[in-house]
Amino acid sequence: MQLVELQRNVFEKQATDVAVLAVSYDPVQVLADFGTKNGIKFPLLSDVGSRVMGELGLLNPNMPEETGYWGFTYAEKHQGLPYPGTFLLDNAGVVLDKVFERSHRVRMGGNVLLDRLGLNALGGGTVVTASGPAVTAAAWADADEYFPNQVMRVTIRLAVEDGFHVYVPPNPPGFTGLTVEISSQDDVFISPFPVPTGHVFSVEGFTEEFNVVEGDIEVAVPFYIQQNLEAVTIPIRITYQACNDTTCLPPVGLDLAIDLREIRA
Helix, strand or coil: CHHHHHHHHHHCCCCCCCCCCEEECCCHHHHHHHHHHHCCCCCEEECHHHHHHHHCCCECCCHHHHHHHCCCCCCHHHCCCECCEEEEECCCCCEEEEEECCCCCCEECHHHHHHHCCCCCCCCCCCEEEEECCEEEEEEECCCEECCCEEEEEEEEEEECCCCEEECCCCCCCCCCCEEECCCECCEEECCCCCCCCEEEECCCCCCEEEEECCEEEEEEEEEECCCCCEEEEEEEEEECEECCCCECCCEEEEEEEEEEECCC
8 A cells, every 4th residue: 555655645745756666566457457546657567476576585485474473374375475665766777775674564654665765755644733831732644544554653743932941851850851642552553752852951059950852842653553443543642841941830731633534545
């Protein structure tokens, strides 16, 4: 579904100078039907028998174990499956970068892949916001729609009012550090992610040193949805304490929610 996502959520939303060629072991007619059904505009190339992919050393020798891991029975159709991957070439055909993944099931979504290759990710889902003392929060996913097993991101951006800062761990006892919590649900898997490290800040009269951040703070949280759930809500809880040079405001919690709907190729 990575190809469908690239077409629907990236190339149809904004012009791009990236040319895409996709190679598969599927026969020409299968690719033609797939391209017509999903509106794929870029070329889909057929490597029946995985000859070229084999010459490049891309075939996955662990398919019997992998199909078992995902609860399937290894069959003839799984022979010749490559590791999912992408090459980035320049206009002269020189490979500039490459990204390959172990699993044939869980793959990078279109925006994640473009960012990983150093290209500009395009598009973006509906922005939701919440405000508290000295801080405004906004959050959005790469798109409002998802394909099962495609890795997407929720981006969370905090705007801290001028003259204020928020604490980040490690912080002394009695002070609330910034936390961003997105709980995993059944079949919704959230990858670990760090909060900003900040810089050291001291207050006259205190022996402790604090770690703080100011201005705009952004966190990108990868996730994927394993099953066909149709509609999914991803809850976000942000806790922080904002202070200026003379005053600390009480700790605050902000709640946001990202709504996603499934699309099927």
